[in-house]
Amino acid sequence: MKRNYEGCALCDGTWGDYWREIEGENTFFCCSICADAFENMVNRVKKETGWKKIDSVSIEGNYSKGRDCVATSGDNRVEYFFRHEDGVITEFRVKS
Amino acid sequence: MNLCPVCGEKFLDDEISTISSHFYSIALSSDPTHIMWLNRNISKTKMQQYALNDKFTEFYDFSKExxxxxxxxxxxxxxxxxxxxxxxxxxxxxxxxxxxxxxxxxxxxxxxxxxxxxxxxxxxxxxxxxxxxxxxxxxxxxxxxxxxxxxxxxxxxxxxxxxxxxxxxxxxxxxxxxxxxxxxxxxxxxxxxxxxxxxxxxxxxxxxxxxxxxxxxxxxxxxxxxxxxxxxxxxxxxxxxxxxxxxxxxxxxxxxxxxxxxxxxxxxxxxxxxxxxxxxxxxxxxxxxxxxxxxxxx
Incomplete structure (x- = not known):
């Protein structure tokens, strides 16, 4: 899955050394909370869109502001916003 | 005496190097709370222990004001x-x-x-x-x-x-x-x-x-x-x-x-x-x- 961050897939930080398989790819995270949030967010996007797989995710924002994202799958594209608390999605809104 | 502002662990001395090395070693083990604190207060970018110590020295410095x-x-x-x-x-x-x-x-x-x-x-x-x-x-x-x-x-x-x-x-x-x-x-x-x-x-x-x-x-x-x-x-x-x-x-x-x-x-x-x-x-x-x-x- 293509991402806009080179560090932690959720927050772009480079501390820590936590890895989890996401969409078949071993993915770097700074900690387990970021991994939980990212994994839950990916599953939520798939549930909302009905997509089988996600090709790319681009994220802007942080914990307190929430995160504005764009995900793609083939020719399909979705824009959404989400927040999490301890890795659990607390707000999810599809924008377009 | 000093203590970690995240987990509250107490240190007998108040040297900056004690607290910065505490953060450094815990961050290596991917502890979420210490990493979040570093991201927010020091830097999101991982650095060497000596560089982190310099950043902590800067962060705790109140000598000017x-x-x-x-x-x-x-x-x-x-x-x-x-x-x-x-x-x-x-x-x-x-x-x-x-x-x-x-x-x-x-x-x-x-x-x-x-x-x-x-x-x-x-x-x-x-x-x-x-x-x-x-x-x-x-x-x-x-x-x-x-x-x-x-x-x-x-x-x-x-x-x-x-x-x-x-x-x-x-x-x-x-x-x-x-x-x-x-x-x-x-x-x-x-x-x-x-x-x-x-x-x-x-x-x-x-x-x-x-x-x-x-x-x-x-x-x-x-x-x-x-x-x-x-x-x-x-x-x-x-x-x-x-x-x-x-x-x-x-x-x-x-x-x-x-x-x-x-x-x-x-x-x-x-x-x-x-x-x-x-x-x-x-x-x-x-x-x-x-x-x-x-x-x-x-």
Whole structure:
């Protein structure tokens, strides 16, 4: 899955050394909370869109502001916003 | 002595290298809370241990402006920056639900506040500290100069937006509030009175009129709302806090600076302040959450 961050897939930080398989790819995270949030967010996007797989995710924002994202799958594209608390999605809104 | 502002582990010395190496080794093991703290306060980019030590030295340095100003600027950076606490955003245009959430969680905060002040009063022999805390307690529970008690003003503010006093008094605080109150109760009843003092009185900076002088992008609320948009009881409560807290926190920080120097406790006072500020951050989030709960219910 293509991402806009080179560090932690959720927050772009480079501390820590936590890895989890996401969409078949071993993915770097700074900690387990970021991994939980990212994994839950990916599953939520798939549930909302009905997509089988996600090709790319681009994220802007942080914990307190929430995160504005764009995900793609083939020719399909979705824009959404989400927040999490301890890795659990607390707000999810599809924008377009 | 010093302690980790995240996990509270105590260190016998107050060398910066002790605390920075603690963070470095814990960050290597991907601990979420320490990493979040580093991301927020030091850098999101991993660095060598010596470089992290330099960053910590810079972060804790108060030699240019003094300890009180260091506390003010760190507080502002945490609550009033470009990305303020969610409750600070709510307060820019407070709805009746914001006020309800504020009243409910703050009622529990005030009860603990008075206990915390009393612990400090009982655990110090310095009479100017005792007088300061006595004054603070009486203002919260009995009022001062003919003004109603702060807690009564709070409950009246709730009633003005339809929140019954009995509902507030019988409410159970939300988890983040409970966590914070438990922490303050522990610090004030068990730790050095000066660590207790900085842990609670630094928090009064939230309503300091002058936060913009210390680099704030936002204030606790826009002064215009005191003229329009909220009930007169809410105006009365906010005005009392706005005027009293600025005075309180300013005086308290002067005392804290003085005694931290005298007792050679400056470094640990800094860390206790940082730790308390994080609990306060969560507590303000609880006010927001409670407001949302009222909004969904009504």
């Amino acid at each position: 003094g300890l009180a100003m260091w506390i003010k600027k760190r507080f502002v950076a945490r609550f009033f920056n470009d990305d303020p606490n969610v409750f600070v955003i709510d307060m820019q245009q407070p709805s009746e639900y914001t006020i309800m959430g504020y009243v409910t969680e703050h009622y529990h905060f005030l009860k603990q506040w008075v206990k915390s002040c009393a612990y400090i009063l009982g655990r110090t022999d310095f009479s100017e500290i005792q007088k300061y805390e006595f004054d603070n307690i009486s203002e919260e529970y009995f009022g001062k100069d003919g003004q109603p008690a702060h807690v009564d003003l709070l409950l009246q503010m709730g009633e003005s937006v339809g929140l019954k006093k009995v509902e507030v008094i019988s409410s159970v605080p939300l988890e983040k509030t409970v966590r914070a109150l438990r922490y303050w109760d522990h610090v004030c009843s068990s730790e050095h009175w000066l660590d207790a003092m900085v842990s609670i009185h630094s928090l009064e900076l939230i309503a300091d009129k002058n936060v913009k002088d210390y680099g704030a992008k936002y204030a606790y609320f826009k002064p215009e709302i005191l003229n329009d948009g909220i009930t007169k009881e809410a105006v009365q409560f906010l005005k009392a806090g706005y005027e009293a807290d600025q005075y309180h926190s300013g005086d308290a920080l002067k005392l804290i600076e003085k005694y931290a120097r005298l007792l050679k406790m400056e470094r640990e006072v800094q860390s206790y302040f940082l730790r308390s500020m994080d609990f306060f951050y969560g507590y303000l989030e609880a006010r927001h959450e409670r407001g949302k709960m009222y909004e969904e219910k009504l």
